[in-house]
Amino acid sequence: RSDALTVFEFTATAPGFDKASTSIEGYILIRGVKLAFPYFFECFTSPSASVSPSQAALDGTTAAGTRSTVVALGNFPALATAQDAAVAFGEEICDGQRCGVLSFQNLASGVILTVRVPSSDFQASVGLSITFRGKVAPPAGGDPKLVYVRSARTASVPFTFAIPAPVVVSVRFCKNCNAGSFCIVNARCSRQQVPISDSFAISGAGVLTVVIDNTPQIAYNTTSGQVQSPAAVSLRLGKVFASIRRILISDGSRLSFEAQIRGAAPAAGRVLAQLSVQPNTASPLVTVALFPIRLFNDNIEFLCIDAACQGSSFGGRPFLTSISNFPLTSRDVSESVSFQFGSIQAASVELVNSTDDVTFLLITPPSYNCIACRFSSGSAMVSLRVLYSVDSSEIAATTYTFWAPPSIRTVTFHPSGTRIVLAFDQATDRAVMDVRDDSCESLLQDAKLLLGEGARCVWTDDDKLDIFTGRRATVIPGTPLTIRHAASLRSLNRLSMPSVSSQVVTAPARVQPVAVVKCVDVIDACSALEIMATVASPRPLVSYSWNCLNDAELDGYLSTVAGPTVSLSAGTPEMKTVDKSYVIAF
Structure with missing residues (x-):
């Protein structure tokens, strides 16, 4: 019948094409008869995608330090708005809040997207897919009033959620801390001392400051720095456990804390330190960081x-x-x-x-x-x-000992007048003079002029020198004597500089001779009498003088005696008066 309508439903399989084309005109043949109405078939190259960074922590943070990643799309239609691209991480369809397109840029070769990364409850590798949801112009020759059904343009790329390995940023030790909440201030310990890296004192004195990235956030008191339940943090240095002194920072990516050893540690050496961070002790999730550390002897000598x-x-x-x-x-x-x-x-x-x-x-x-x-x-x-x-x-x-050049303490004429005695303030090296060297000219300035020809300088000890004057000596009390620099007279250990000491010769102190007279006190009329005198004097005595203070006849006899002994024969004829006390003087 002329008004009859025949409806055909069929599925067409497109052939392969060497290259993409905007559209291809197709016809339907029925029993070899080409129908008059054509249809348009559009073909395209499948979109491609790459992503960087391609991994994020469970909280969505990437290596760039942000919760975003960049997706480069090839053979992808240009976007008019961010909603033209539907984003999915695995089974999670992004809603624009937890994840979605943050920005885009259309290029001749495709589209660049900045995508917000969601958090994940577990480690996994998922497919990050981008599907075009925008409006597409009708194919060439197509009726703009009609709706054309097209294949979805989707690009997919693997994306991984992982717990990143902890990264040790710094391990620094201070023997003495700054006052306040932080041991290290402006990269310095107390007294502007530079911290010692990767080390800890075996005495237990001092504080270790550790900074580690990629650690979970833990609960702690921001005032006291103490770890709060249900979190737990522990640090073991070899076989010794350290105590956590204070948490400085814990923000979900970085952990910084101070630790101490209670009591002495084992012997010095290198050990492996183990840090364990547990946000919730009820959960088996524990982040562990291992790093080497040197235990050193801090006894400073x-x-x-x-x-x-x-x-x-x-x-x-x-x-x-x-x-x-x-x-x-x-x-x-x-x-x-x-x-x-x-x-x-x-x-x-x-x-x-x-x-x-x-x-x-x-x-x-x-x-x-x-x-x-x-x-x-x-x-x-x-x-x-x-x-x-x-x-x-x-x-x-x-301790350190300074040695001064030898200095003349005294230079004095001997009471005998036969020599000059020079005394130093310390033991000297005797100017390296041996027992056969007694020349004064090498030791003293103007020695020949002052001390005379043939003068001799003889060391009697390391700090005493006897000077025997020679012929035509001019030295007198008040004359200065000076050590020659060239003599190189030094301290006994020869560590001092050469002496150039000078001192004025002084006269000897006057020494009164000490006399002792020995005799009997009482004699009879028939006995002899002997009186003996002894004298202590720095100089030998030339003569002696005796007298009697209360008898002229005995005094006359004693005046003739010039020696130390007075001898009166038996009966003492010089003493005429009996029962008399004679006063005899020496």
Whole structure:
């Protein structure tokens, strides 16, 4: 019948094409008869996608530090709005809140999307798919009034949700902390000391500050820094557990905390530290970070390597020292620490080498000639100290001895008048004169002029010199005697500078002779009498004088006696009066 309507439903399979085309005109043949109405078939290249970063933490944070990723789409239709692209992470269809398109950019080759990444409850690899949902113009030749059904244009790429491995940012140790909430302030410990990296003192003194990224957020008191339930944090250094002193930061990505060892740790050496972070002790989820750490001996000892910590008082030569368990940098030596001899700063300090175990320094001592500098027997022992520059607190100390050049303490004529005695304030090296060398000219200035020809200088001890004057000597009390610099008279250990000491010769102190007279007190008329005198005198006596103070006849006899002994024969004829006390003087 002419008004009859025949309806055909059929499925057409498109052939392969060498390249994409906007549209292809197709016809329907029925029994070889080509129908008059054609249809249009559109073909396209499948969209492609790449994503970067392609991984995020469970909270959606990527390596870029944000909760977003960039998707590059090829062979994808241009977008008019962000809603033209439907985004899905696995089975989660993005709603624009938890995830979705944040921004887009249309290019000739495709589209660039910035996509918000959702969080995930578990580790998994999912498909990140982008499907075009926008309005498409009708194919070429098509009726714009008609609705054309098209295949979905979808690009998919793998995306992974994972728990990232913890990353140790820093491990720093301070023997002394700054006051306040943070041990380390402006990258410095107390007294501007540089923290020691990846180390901990075995004495248990000091604080370790650790910073680790990719850690879960834990509950803690922001005022006290103490970990709060249900969270737990533990740190083990080898076989020793440290206590968490304070949580500084925990924001879901970074954890920073301070730890201490209660009591002494095991022997020094390198161990493996293990940090365990558990946001909820009821959950088996635990983040573990492993990192090496050095346990070191923090007993600081300051020693002199050479010269036995002694030298000249006039700016001695540089000497080598060592400080154990106190690493330093050149900047520390110039800015953070100082070296003092008593109250005087070292002339210079040079860093030779420094390791975690020992630091070697070359120290030049200052001249020790201040008003308050006191010497005893030619030496002054002072404290050589290493101090923190910021507050002058002591780090370590040893002793140092300054040696002054020998100084003439006294130079005096001997009471006998036969020699001059020169005494020094300390034991000397005798100007390296041996027992056969008694020349004064090599030791004293103007020796020949002052001491005469043939004068001899004889050392009787390391600090005493006897000068025997020669012919035509001119030295008298008040004459100065000076040590020649060329003589190189030094301290006994030869650490001092050469002496140029000078002293005025003094007269001997007057010494009264001491006389003792011995005789019997009473004699009879028939006995003899002997009176003997002994005299102690620095000089030999030339003559003796006797007299009687109360008898002229005996006095006349005694005046003839010139020796130390008076002898009266039996009956003592010189003593005429019986029962008389004679007063005899010497």
